[in-house]
Amino acid sequence: MKVFKFGGASVSTLERMRNAGAIIKSQPGKLLVVVSAMGKTTNALEKVINAFYKGEGSNALQLFEEIKQEHSLFAEALLQQPLTQLTDFYTEVEWLLHDKPVREYDYYYDQVVCVGELLSTLIVSHYLSGTGTANTWLDVRDYIRTDSNFRNAGIDWKTSAAKITGELAASFQQAEVIVTQGFIGATDENESTTLGREGSDYSAAVFASLLDAHSLTIWKDVQGVMSADPKQYSAAEWILELSYKEVIEMSYYGAQVIHPKTIKPLQNKDIPLFVRSFLQPAEEGTIIHTRNGIQIPPIIVYKKAQVLLELNCKDFSFVNEGLTVELYHLFDSIKFTPNLTQNGATSIICVVDDHPEKVAQLAHAASTLFEVQVRRNLLLLTIRHYNEGLLNELCKDRTIILKQQTPETVQVLLQE
Numbered sequence: 001m002k003v004f005k006f007g008g009a010s011v012s013t014l015e016r017m018r019n020a021g022a023i024i025k026s027q028p029g030k031l032l033v034v035v036s037a038m039g040k041t042t043n044a045l046e047k048v049i050n051a052f053y054k055g056e057g058s059n060a061l062q063l064f065e066e067i068k069q070e071h072s073l074f075a076e077a078l079l080q081q082p083l084t085q086l087t088d089f090y091t092e093v094e095w096l097l098h099d100k101p102v103r104e105y106d107y108y109y110d111q112v113v114c115v116g117e118l119l120s121t122l123i124v125s126h127y128l129s130g131t132g133t134a135n136t137w138l139d140v141r142d143y144i145r146t147d148s149n150f151r152n153a154g155i156d157w158k159t160s161a162a163k164i165t166g167e168l169a170a171s172f173q174q175a176e177v178i179v180t181q182g183f184i185g186a187t188d189e190n191e192s193t194t195l196g197r198e199g200s201d202y203s204a205a206v207f208a209s210l211l212d213a214h215s216l217t218i219w220k221d222v223q224g225v226m227s228a229d230p231k232q233y234s235a236a237e238w239i240l241e242l243s244y245k246e247v248i249e250m251s252y253y254g255a256q257v258i259h260p261k262t263i264k265p266l267q268n269k270d271i272p273l274f275v276r277s278f279l280q281p282a283e284e285g286t287i288i289h290t291r292n293g294i295q296i297p298p299i300i301v302y303k304k305a306q307v308l309l310e311l312n313c314k315d316f317s318f319v320n321e322g323l324t325v326e327l328y329h330l331f332d333s334i335k336f337t338p339n340l341t342q343n344g345a346t347s348i349i350c351v352v353d354d355h356p357e358k359v360a361q362l363a364h365a366a367s368t369l370f371e372v373q374v375r376r377n378l379l380l381l382t383i384r385h386y387n388e389g390l391l392n393e394l395c396k397d398r399t400i401i402l403k404q405q406t407p408e409t410v411q412v413l414l415q416e
């Protein structure tokens, strides 16, 4: 069996939905299809929950009404009849929005945001049935069991594995195709959870791994993985083949290839990952697998809106391990990850994304240990498999604020 993952962009219009249907139909053999929320639905649902949590209940309901309308009209246009089952999910959310928030934000976020995936998959499943592809729709919350770390839930592998290899695998006896949701799961108390934004890739990898799939294919609006973002570097090239390790490195440095958690479950079982274009399904795309020694061009990753935190020890004392550990505890406690760090004799330098609240929180907390200086509007350039010529070309006419390099990777912090 194989696993296909369709992201929000691949089901965002009637034409794209039909196209996804055709790709699924053309696939012989057993297939598990994981689908994201349509288009920008997750962002729209975030607005609903923000209004609700601010106590603007009627605004939240109004915003949700727009999402309902959009899905109902879309389904009706696609299926040529109303899809009444959508209402069950609408009602679940509306019930919640009529209450006042008494629990934490993240809990409500997950209860509401998960509906995007439930709606989109219901539509996909009905569309497939109506066009002759028998399939079983499953609520993934019955199979992916998680902890209650809302908005970034961790998978309970033991329970999920038992359910997926047992009940879910058995569903393949009724239909060749199973349609289910990415990104969401549930706790043992049946509360909905989400696995972190863009988490559907990860869900698809979890299924592929637990079901010992032949392969996982992620269908995107681009023809595979590129060596850089062509908007930032016009000589970007398509890459036909990559190792798991390279993809983990690329996502670590900020390339928006696939969700960073996706690779591990696949690598553990040696399951190849294909990244292909739903717009050009005849193209072969990129294959990601175990092989090492693959020839690849330099990989370029830009991270914009970077902040440099310069932490100078008070009264000229040395940076010792104790201080470094305390600093890392601070990062950990506010769930903030530095993109680059460098220790000197009396200072530590950290480069972080510009999340204003977290930067402020970190700078404030660190000020008990250090004199803190904050510098904004910086650009972090990473080149893997670099050469000096390319590095010079990309840094031309720019002020280099910091540079860090290994034989494989160079990172430079530039003025934006």
Ligand code: ASP
Pocket: 007, 008, 036, 037, 042, 043, 116, 182, 183, 196, 197, 198, 199, 200, 201
């Ligand atoms: N719908 C979710 C998001 O937009 C999950 C996903 O698309 O992977 O983040």
Ligand code: MG
Pocket: 007, 008, 009, 036, 198
């Ligand atoms: Mg997506």
